[in-house]
Amino acid sequence: MGNILNGKEVAEALKQKLKVEVDELRKKGVVPTLSIVIVGDRADSAAYIKGAVKRCGEIGIECNVTELPQDLSQNEFIEVIHRQNADKKIHGIMIMRPLPSQISEDVVKYEISPAKDVDCFNPINVSKVMSGEEGGFAPCTPSAVMEILHHYGIDPKGKKTVIVGRSMVVGRPLAMMLLKENATITICHTRTINLAEETSRAEILIAAAGKIKMIKKDMVKEGAVVIDVGINFDENGRMCGDVDFDEVSPAAGMITPVPGGVGAVTSTVLAKHVIEACKMQS
Structure with missing residues (x-):
């Protein structure tokens, strides 16, 4: 099984850092x-x-x-x-x-x-994310993906990175954030022809299409980093992602679980954005 990218660990490390920043602000x-x-x-x-x-x-x-x-x-x-x-x-x-x-x-x-x-609702912030400009707030979910990559020292520079999903909430802004860090990006979606051919080339594969367990073992390159953004529920009511975790994890080099992956980081990223906004306004 690939190494688990534990979102709770990432969130806890970020939380401790943010607490220090808030303490400094409160002293003022x-x-x-x-x-x-x-x-x-x-x-x-x-x-x-x-x-x-x-x-x-x-x-x-x-x-x-x-x-x-x-x-x-x-x-x-x-x-x-x-x-x-x-x-x-x-x-x-x-x-x-x-x-x-x-x-x-x-x-x-x-x-x-x-x-x-x-949380990147106003088009001005959307524009800043899409153009790579500093000073805006990206959506919390793609920001959480970036926090996980940074925490575990996964550098996207030059790496073939495939994102399955093209929404303005995750897929498109995440592509721009990764491109800013010099990843080589391919954006796919549920209507991509020969999707498995595209995903199996990825050194970093990010599933964000909102389709339950659509990413299977034959769609993943051996040793790839697999980030699952999906939040779905199976026939037994259990939460699961866009990746078939049990099938894919033996082939992946690193993989996020659902639950306990990207979703575990998003609320802490929201807090980070609030602190950044507070500093800018103060």
Whole structure:
């Protein structure tokens, strides 16, 4: 079996580093503060929020949750965001998505302040990530992938790197982040012809297509680093990824599990972004 890339280990190491940074800020009278905004009641969002609040608390970040009614109008929602943009005690804002149908993401994404947009919703931050410009906030999930690579000393420079998934949440921004570190990138997806031929060339293979256990042993190069971003549930209700872990792990050189891999790092990355936002605003 390949070496396990333990997301919990990465998150714990990052957490300890961030606690030191927060302690220094608090000594100066600055308390990093995150506002999470949710419209309506979604079980998956509630679970994520619970984890984020817990992790922020462990690090010393204040985390406020603004719960808004499901039938809130778009204009009312924008007013809430504008108030939080103007509130100097709030350093980071995270809007839980998807939003209800009456609130257009294409409209409201322009309303959140880029300086407080810690999960890359505003197009200004998206543009910075895609162009490789400093000073923006990348989405937390691809940032978590990069944290895992850095923690385990996996240098993507020059390596053939295949990403299966082209979403603006993971695949595309992650490709740009890896390209910035000089990886040789191929982006594939569920409609790629001869997908196994492409993935089996990868020295670093990242699965982010949202399709349960789609990556099989014959699709992985012997000794490859395999990063599984997928969050799915099998017929028994157990969480699993886009990679068939039991089948692939004997061939992989290094591999992330699900759960306990990329997902375990994302809330700590969110906290990191809040601290960075706080420092820039202070």
